[in-house]
Amino acid sequence: MNVFQRRGGHPLRVAFFAAMAATAVHAQDFSQLGISDLVGVTDRMLQRGDYKSAIPALIEVVSRTAELNDEAGRKTAQNARFELARSYFQTGSAAEGIKVLEEYMANEPRDRERQALRMLAQGFFEVQEWAKIQETATRLLKFPDLTDEDRFIGNLMLGQSYFQEEKWAESVPPLEFAALHAKEDRIERACQLMLVRALVESENWGKLFGWVQRVYRTDAKYDISLNLTLMKAGKAQFEKGDEEHKNEYLNALLLYRMVLPREELLKHSGTRQKSLSQKLADDTQRGIPQTEIDERQKEIDALNESMDTLRGLPPYEQEVSFRIGQIYAEVKRFWEGFVIFDELFKEDATGEIGETSLLQSVLVLYDLQQYDRAEQRVVNYLDERPNGRFARTLLSLMIRDNLNRKQYGRIAEFQKYVDELPPTDDADERSAEADIHYMSGFSFFLNRDYPSAGAQFKKILDDFPESDYVPNSTYFLGMAFLMQGEYAKALPFFQTYQERYGEGEQFASAMFREAISLFGAGGLETDKEKAAEMVRQSEAIFTKFIDTFPDEDLVSEAYSMRGDIEAAKESTNDDPYPLDRAVKDYRKGIDTAKTQFQASYAAFQAAKVYQLETKWQEIIDLMKYYMNRWEDQADVAQAVYWIGQSQIELEQVQQAVEAYVDAIERFGNEPAQFGVDKIIGELVKVAATHLSPGDREGLAIQLKLKLANVAESMPVLKLRYQVAQAMLEGDEAAAALGAALLSQEIPLEVTSPSSLALMCDAAVSTGNAAEMKRLSDYFIEHFEESELLWHAYRARAYKLQAENDNWGVLAAVDEAQGLFGVEPHMGWAQLLKAETLYRMEKYEEAEEAYNTMMGVPQWRGPLFAEAYYGMGKCRLGRQDLEGAHAFFQRIYLLFAAYSDGDWAAKGYLAAADCLVKLGREQDAIKTLQDMLENPYTKTNPLAEKVRDQLKKLGVQ
């Protein structure tokens, strides 16, 4: 709008027409013109937009009217000044325009002060006088009745000036106003970008994130400087973030999330640059002011510059993504972090960021308890890159996770990766590797693979002497040997630990284990004097341990062990009371026990000592003391067993039987109460040896009634009653029950050692290898402490025999004999061993194995006959007919009464056969005739065969 064109008439013309005479006008020489002509000329120039020509004319008007004091004159001067300033601005002479406007502002009247302030602000903007803009714009904005345009321009100028001076906080309100009220998209965009920058710099996060949402619905998001600002600010916030400054992480996240990839930015900016350049060219042709041309060219140049800056930056996308992923993981947005890391890894599996992302993704999966998935990732990585940068770290993570979840068996599967780790000198890598070996060792140990555990701990001692795990590895290597019964090998490690690590956490335990090792080594030592010395040293160390660590958890066991040592001593004249000391130690063991196991061991060991001394009442008193002390936690069934035993010895048989029956009822439904199975066995024995037939019948009826009344919710008790009833009836009934239970396929959860024993025996009898395995595995896994466990080992051994695994059989037999020795019920093991050696045609070894049985008095009986028969067969295998005949002969001479004469009959037949082969047919016939006359064998089923044979030979 031309200021000079007013509805009410031209003010200059009005003001001066009356005062001055008109004067002819010459276009160039304004000094000659009269004032009204001058004004008229000026007006016409302004109307046609010839600002350049109008300037000298306006200068002339101002110079002539500047000194006037009347109202009209001052008004004319001020208007002239205003127009002069406007003309200067129009012609690009902002500095001159400013001077004139300042003059205007210093004079009166200022009818157009508002517009003047606007122009002044714009002028100062062009000459970049920011402080003056602020002063001017602030003054403008205080005007009442401002137009929307004025308010917009004022805020725009003010905001930009603050922005240019980097007064970020101050720039926010005006820029916000301008952004909200801009009518042109270009200006709105520019304001938004400045505002966002100002909010970032002033760390006004709340407002920033609200504005960013708006900006990101427009193309402004592609602004390169905006993206660079966001990246820079994101980095700064990220670096401030930590456990205590989580808001900084959030800020960084929200900033980074807005950064676009370089290619996308360049593509959009390139398109925009072309579009702007094309539009500028078109508009220039159409004729736009130079100032606008310059402004728009500046914009294009700035765009090009920012594109060059962006191209010059190193690649940032992956780093930004990685940081975003890190932040997500840090603030527990696990899945968001995971997908980012996963993608980074996929993009560049072998690069640094890619591999690091894999590691991070695994960490996140573990946080999410996605164990299988995490493990699969680690395994894939290790398979593909056993030398990878994070091989040790990932392997360590995986092992630690399995250790925490008690999946010890899995860890063994990872050993191949451990073995493939290349050597390293890097301290961190070595520390990670020591971690791996230690955790592996622990896992093997907890999984009872003691040789493998020992190997891992030894690796640490040998290869990682600098590791913090050396002290514990020393101790646990000793423990690994100890658990394998290799006491001599274990001992030095416990001694070394005590020598080197006086403050170590295992110091007390090491002392205790040293004593155990000496005790164990003493037991295996063949030299009696050395053995005695070791046991003496062991005792001394147990005493030292008890005195030094009276409150240690192991002190109860130390007392019990010392009690065992005392109990093993023979009374002498010099030392008549070792058993008394043993009992005293056992009592202390009960008193200081921290676990039920410790108390039980001490109590029952004491009972055994009292048993040796036939102190039956003391046993009863001790068991009552033990049960009172430990109440619900006591092994009551075992204690009752001992009470019952003692009562029987004290001829309180009925009380014993009642106590047994009562204990079965009270504890019979708990499979873990092994004592109940022991009580069942003892009840059957007591019934056979101490009860009259009538009382036995009464007991059978009592058990029958209890069985009938047991609740369905107590299946374990029910089964135990069935076993007790069957065993009371006899071996045949017990065997039949075992077979029946097997065929019924009862769930193993309701079984207990007594029923499992019958079932194992039934499986062996029927040759059911699958059942032998199933039952023996379950039995061994769940009832390791049961005295009936030998049934499981028997089934295991026979299962291997059924599979013709001879070496397996021999190993199983060795294991069983190692656990159960030469107990009366263990004859089967030696027999099986001999039979297996015979099958393997190792006749000498087999004969030796059979012969060994003769040295075990508790196996006297049919087993001896069978052993002789076996030895005879071995001699046959060695083609020694005479020797074989001799063995076969001894069977019917020495063991005719066993097994209803079966072995004797077999012996006769085998002996006769040898005689035939030796060409002594008459002696053979004589042997067979003796068999028919022997009262033990003449009615044997084999005797009929012999009669037929003799008939054929024509012998009666």
Place this chain on the structure above:
Amino acid sequence: MMKMMTRISLLALMASAGTALAAEPLNAKLIMPGGRSWEGQVIGRDGDWLEFATGRTQAQPIRVGASTIEELQFDVQLDERALARFMEGRQFAEVIAALEKTLSAYAPYNDIRSNLTKYNALLMELYYRVGEYGKALALAEKVAADDRDEALQGKGRTYHALSLVGLGRIADAEATLRSYGWEQPAAMGSDPAQLYIQAKLLCTKNEFAKAMETVAMIVAFNSQNPDWMQPAELLCAEIYTELGLLDSAGEVVREILLLYPGTAEFDAAQELQHRIDKLMIDRQFEQPEQPEEA
């Protein structure tokens, strides 16, 4: 006072729409194949025939076969600025009521291609937002069938699938996704709308971990997409809550409250925060006391 003014504006919005109620002729432009078109009024419908009066008078209406019409461009009297304001104010029920009333006048002509698709699309979205999945589905099928505007059609398909999921019709939803070719496994470059649908579907099947991984991709790889970030973030918070990861859920809620004030997601997040707080308290009571060290 604000509420009163808002109500008055709403009434004005509806009043202006009320001029197009049934029984009144509807101002429209009739476009026939070949580009021929006439301004006038739709008088009524008689089976397959449409009565149209050219010009603004009811004299001499012409009868046109409905199936021969290329398009009807109705002069819908709806103040879109006011609509936008109400949407911003989350007064969805009122907007739905206004749209239903406005569009009811055009119901007899729903089978004819018109410029009403964008209104139907808006109503479809609003129905979905307020949980009226059946109604959303009906409209979505219509919008998805109109191929004149690719963006609207895409929206129609999206809400078609989402509505089926909302109704628990899993098999139908999966079949729909297959028919659209949207059943590809979730990946970085996947369309955020499709990821969102897949995530919702997985939630319906109680596969929350997979759902979370899917929706996480929207948040991770589409952070500059304001249309899908908001619902995706809310869904993240909901799924984390279902997974029992209450700290994670709380973190997402915190971000929603910071970033999206004055939105429907903000409101939903506030409610979710109450639920999370309650769950955290319940969890504290459920945990057994730690025994003292021996």
